[in-house]
Amino acid sequence: MTQVEKMTDIIAKFIGHTAKKLPDDVIAKLTELRAKEDSPMAKVIYDTMFRNQELAVKLDRPSCQDTGVLQFWVKCGTKFPLIDDLEALLKEAVIKATFETPLRHNSVETFDEYNTGKNVGKGTPTVWWDIVPHSDKCEIYTYMAGGGCTLPGYAMVLMPGEGYEGVTKFVLDRMTTYGLNACPPLLVGVGVATSVETAALLSKKALMRPIGSHNPNECAAKMEKLLEDGINAIGLGPQGMGGNCAVMGVNIENTARHPSAIGVAVNVGCWSHRRGHIIFDKDLNCEVLSHSGVKF
C-alpha cells in the first residue's frame, strides 16, 4: 500500500466513525445539558437522542440520516510529504467512506442540478487550507455539514454605529427564526471580522473549537458567555420545543476590521455535531484528538 493509499484509507475510516459516534466533548456536553432539563417533553427528547447514539454504535449505522456535505479544514505543514496529494486524497476518501459507511449522497451539482451519486462534486468536499511553515505535520478537522444545521448560516456587514449590540441582535434573531429548526442544542459559531467572507469563514472555523474553550480576548470571551446564557434564556430547549438549554456553547472567532465596517456571521452545528480532529506526522502515524479510543 502506498502512503497515499494509506492516508486515504485512514481518513475514509475516520469519516465513517464520525458518522456513527459523536466526539467526546459533544457527548459530555449533551450529558450535562440533559441533566438540566426537568420537563417530561425535554426528558423524552434527550432519552431518544441517547438511545439513538447507542443504537447507532450497536447496529453500526450513521446516527442521523443526513450525513451532510463533508468539509475539511487542514492545517498542513509545508514539509508534510503528502501535501501535493492531499486535496485529491480527501476527495477519494469521501467516495470510499460514502460506499463503506454508507453515507447519504449529498452532492448536487449547481446549475446542472443533478446528484452526482458519489457525495463529491465540483468543490465538494470543501477543503480550507492553512499552510504551516517549517512543519512536517498535518492536522485535519473533518465535519459533516447537514442541511438543517446549514440553513441558519448568515453573514452581513454592520455599520460601526450598530456596534456589538448589533452583533447581539444579529445572532439572537437568527436563533428564533432558523435556529429552532436546526436541531438544538446547538453549537453556535460567530465570526466578527472585516467583511462578509472573513466573518463567514471564521464562523465555521469557530465550530471546530472544542466545546467549553474560550476566545483568548477577554471581551470576546465575555460575549460568548453572555450570548450562551441569553440564547438559553429564550427557552428554545432541545429541538426548539421548549426547555432550559438550547446551546452547547457559543464560540466567537475574530480579526481586526476596517474602521467603517463590522463583518459578522453566524453558523450553527446541530446536536449531532459530527466533528473529527486528527493529526498525522510525516510517517502517517496519527492521533485522533476528538474521539477517545480510536486508533489507526
Next chain:
Amino acid sequence: MSVEIRDGKKILVTPISADDLKDIKIGDIVYLSGSLTTCRDVAHRRVVEEGREIPVDVRNNAILHAGPIIRPIDPDNGKFEMVSVGPTTSMRMEKFEYDFVKITGVRVIVGKGGMKENTSNACKDFGAIHCVIPAGNAVVAAVCVEEIVKAEWRDLGMPETLWNCRVKEFGPLIVSIDSQGRNYFEEKKIEYNRKKDEQIAKISEQVKFIK
C-alpha cells in the same frame, strides 16, 4: 378503540378516527403503531396539483415527511429494509397540506418543525394532527419499522418514493398541531420572541465595547 395505553405510553393504532384524536392536545407525547407512509414534496404535488390518485391508501392512517435510506433485500418481490429514516422540514409541504388532508383523509402527519395555517385549518376541519419526531434520531426511527409493506411511485427515486411501512410504537411523537387547530410552535414563537427582545436589551448593556 384506536388509542392504547401501554407502559404509560399513549399509542395510536391505525386505523384512527377523528374521535380518537379529540382528547389529544398540543404538547402531548404519543406513539404510532400500524400504517405509516413516507410522503414528501413531489408526492404532495402529484396529489394536489396534478390530481393523481395516491397509490397507497393513507385514509385514517399516517404519513411521514421524510426521505429514508433503504436497503433492497429482494426488490423484484418488493422486499426492502429500512436502514435509516428521519423527518424532513414539514414547512415545505405547508402549501399543499390543506388539500392533501382533504383529498386523502390522512389522520396523522409526522415531520420536523412547525407548520402554519393551511395545516392547522386542515387539522381542525377534517380531524387530523401534526406531530414532530425528534430529528437526528434516524436509527431509533428505523428500528420501529417492522416491515416495508409496499413501495409506490418508485419512479421518484429513493427519497421521494411512497414507502408504506408497518411500524410499532413509532415515536416519540410530540403533537405540534391538534385537531382543534392549536399550533404549538406558533404559540411558542410568541413567547420566544418576547424573551429574545428582553435578552437583546440585557446583553446590549454589557457589550458597549465601542466607546
